[in-house]
Amino acid sequence: MGLRRAGFKADAVREIKDAFKTLYLSDRSQEDALEEIKEKSKSAAIEHLVRFIEGSKRGICRTRDSNEIDDFFE
Numbered sequence: 001m002g003l004r005r006a007g008f009k010a011d012a013v014r015e016i017k018d019a020f021k022t023l024y025l026s027d028r029s030q031e032d033a034l035e036e037i038k039e040k041s042k043s044a045a046i047e048h049l050v051r052f053i054e055g056s057k058r059g060i061c062r063t064r065d066s067n068e069i070d071d072f073f074e
Contacts, residue, residue, distance in 0.1 A: 015041045
């Protein structure tokens with residue numbers, strides 16, 4: 001996985017993976033998913049992800065096909 005090659009520790013990779021699953025695979029709104037992500041983790045990587053999404057003027061693209069995300073994490 002690219003995060004490991006970039007020097008991320010296993011715990012950070014797991015937190016990022018969990019955050020993406022919450023954001024993309026849950027039936028929650030983006031705002032609710034981000035709140036859950038913020039409550040679960042206070043790591044710098046997650047804070048950066050949340051700031052990026054919240055600061056986006058055009059938003060992010062969320063898929064409707066959960067198989068795409070599952071395949072991504074295989």
